Amino acid sequence: MAVQGALREWVRSHTLGVAVAITAIGYALVLNAFEGIVPLFPSIGESTVRLLSSVIVVINAATLTALLSGVYYIRQRRIDRHRVAMVTAVALELGFLVLYLWKVGGGGELYIQASGLFRLAYLLVLAIHLVCSALSVPLVIYAVLLGLTRSPAELERTAHARVGRIAVAVWSVSLALGIVTSAMLRIAGSELETVGAIVLV
16 A cells, blocks of 8 residues: 555656656557567457457447546536546556557558548548547546546646546547448458558558
């Protein structure tokens, strides 16, 4: 307990720096998965890649549900339930990250096989999804760290509410569009490409 308390106090005193460090580690892991610099996951076949893609969609839907539930609860001033919902969303997202890194690093990424306007629409949605995903990471981590290291009364004197609102908006768009791009891949068909490629190519 003493160690846990000391760690909490240290994170509390260095919240922004810890958020930046965790964000950098997350970005590095994703980059490594795509470029295959350091092999961290065992190789998997196309059927497993497609299975993981389906599981990831379910996780994203569950995460979005938890996230929106958290928004509802905080508007009702039900702080305990808000915290549970948000921690659930983050835990689900960690599960997503592990499966996503395994899918890309161990197998590859799925490329759409459509052409014309459908392909352009897919690439536009995908681009917005990727930008929102990248932007949401530091915002979510910072808001969560603030929430886990401070009491509700203390949080009112921080940027938690302001950052949290932006984080929820950006993260929700990212999750929703991730589900949309997966649906578009299923409609148009997709082909597996191994690591070292760029998704938008």
